[in-house]
Amino acid sequence: MADLSTELCGIRFKNPVWTASGCFGYGREFADVFPLSELGAICVKGTAPEPWVGNKGTRVVETPGGMLNAIGLQNPGIDYFLNVDWPWLREQGATVIVNIVGRTVAEYVAVARRLEGSGVAAVELNISCPNVKEGGLAFGTSLKGAAEVTAAVRKATSLPLMVKLSPNVTNIVDFAKAVEDAGADAVTLINTLLGMSVDIRKRKPVLGNLFGGLSGPGVKPVALRMVWQVAGAVKIPVVGIGGIMTGADAVEFLMAGARAVQVGTACFVNPRAPIDVINGIAAFMAETGVSRVADLVGAARPAAGAEGNLPALGREAGTKPAKVATGETADALRQFMKDSDRF
Numbered sequence: 293m294a295d296l297s298t299e300l301c302g303i304r305f306k307n308p309v310w311t312a313s314g315c316f317g318y319g320r321e322f323a324d325v326f327p328l329s330e331l332g333a334i335c336v337k338g339t340a341p342e343p344w345v346g347n348k349g350t351r352v353v354e355t356p357g358g359m360l361n362a363i364g365l366q367n368p369g370i371d372y373f374l375n376v377d378w379p380w381l382r383e384q385g386a387t388v389i390v391n392i393v394g395r396t397v398a399e400y401v402a403v404a405r406r407l408e409g410s411g412v413a414a415v416e417l418n419i420s421c422p423n424v425k426e427g428g429l430a431f432g433t434s435l436k437g438a439a440e441v442t443a444a445v446r447k448a449t450s451l452p453l454m455v456k457l458s459p460n461v462t463n464i465v466d467f468a469k470a471v472e473d474a475g476a477d478a479v480t481l482i483n484t485l486l487g488m489s490v491d492i493r494k495r496k497p498v499l500g501n502l503f504g505g506l507s508g509p510g511v512k513p514v515a516l517r518m519v520w521q522v523a524g525a526v527k528i529p530v531v532g533i534g535g536i537m538t539g540a541d542a543v544e545f546l547m548a549g550a551r552a553v554q555v556g557t558a559c560f561v562n563p564r565a566p567i568d569v570i571n572g573i574a575a576f577m578a579e580t581g582v583s584r585v586a587d588l589v590g591a592a593r594p595a596a597g598a599e600g601n602l603p604a605l606g607r608e609a610g611t612k613p614a615k616v617a618t619g620e621t622a623d624a625l626r627q628f629m630k631d632s633d634r635f
């Protein structure tokens with residue numbers, strides 16, 4: 293029997309497949325489709341100290357490779373979660389990670405404090421929220437903001453602390469290192485990529501909010517590249533998210549260095565997607581003779597010591613690779629990057 297369990301932040305999750313925040317609600321709509329206890333974990337919708345109403349107008353639009361959303365982080369607030377959703381989720385035997393949103397550092401801290409001792413497994417900070425004290429610049433796109441909110445929540449809670457990174461930055465590695473230094477126990481990435489859509493008949497933007505977050509299979513290569521970069525740069529575990537639709541997609545993220553993955557947009561297309569992903573990973577393991585999922589983690593990465601020879605994405609200009617990489621993976625990667633220069 294294959295061992296699908298994965299260990300992160302001192303917790304052993306029964307498998308590495310979690311549902312992504314905002315794409316699975318609080319699980320109620322899915323509980324008739326499969327037992328929620330079958331999931332590695334559920335990351336619930338971003339939760340604020342008070343209820344948030346969300347954006348007006350059109351909030352979701354399909355794109356060729358996924359969807360754009362501008363929900364505006366609508367949520368019923370921490371009191372509702374603790375009084376209504378959490379007791380129900382507990383009854384289902386679900387492992388729950390609470391995604392936290394806030395407009396100020398104090399708001400993130402307030403939610404984290406309320407969760408202390410509640411029995412939830414961990415908190416995940418969604419730092420892609422506008423920081424009202426920095427003129428609306430998202431916490432996750434300012435190194436100072438990202439570090440500040442992480443350090444403040446670190447002080448406020450003894451729960452495992454995951455920080456969910458925004459991909460809308462020049463160098464995601466800098467952000468991963470900043471939150472690691474500020475006390476994060478793990479990083480999860482990626483959140484959505486900023487995009488927009490225009491209605492050519494109405495001659496105006498489709499989304500009421502003008503811009504929205506792009507997710508789904510179209511973002512997978514970007515997410516995978518960022519997971520690869522971050523996994524090679526930080527010591528804390530990495531959780532990969534972005535366009536995962538199948539077990540094979542998930543295995544790619546695990547092999548790039550993710551210790552767990554989250555399934556988001558796929559749940560809108562196929563409510564059984566997270567279970568299909570779990571079964572797909574198990575089938576891949578059976579087919580290729582892998583008995584522990586942990587053996588897939590980082591399997592596509594070069595052996596320790598050979599990393600310096602891989603293409604210098606994210607490395608400072610002018611620094612030289614240290615040693616010559618060997619092996620088929622390294623050769624294939626070098627060839628791929630050479631080919632990709634053409635695009």
Ligand SMILES: Cc1cc2nc3c(=O)[nH]c(=O)nc-3n(C[C@H](O)[C@H](O)[C@H](O)COP(=O)(O)O)c2cc1C
Pocket residue numbers: 312313314315337338361363365391417418456482483484505506507508509511533534535536554555556557558
């Ligand atoms: C409708 C919708 C709502 C989302 N809400 C949240 C949220 O509340 N907090 C958060 O951290 N991420 C949120 N996300 C981002 C997802 O959790 C995930 O990071 C992103 O969609 C990329 O994964 P995917 O391509 O598998 O969907 C939301 C995404 C969608 C599509």
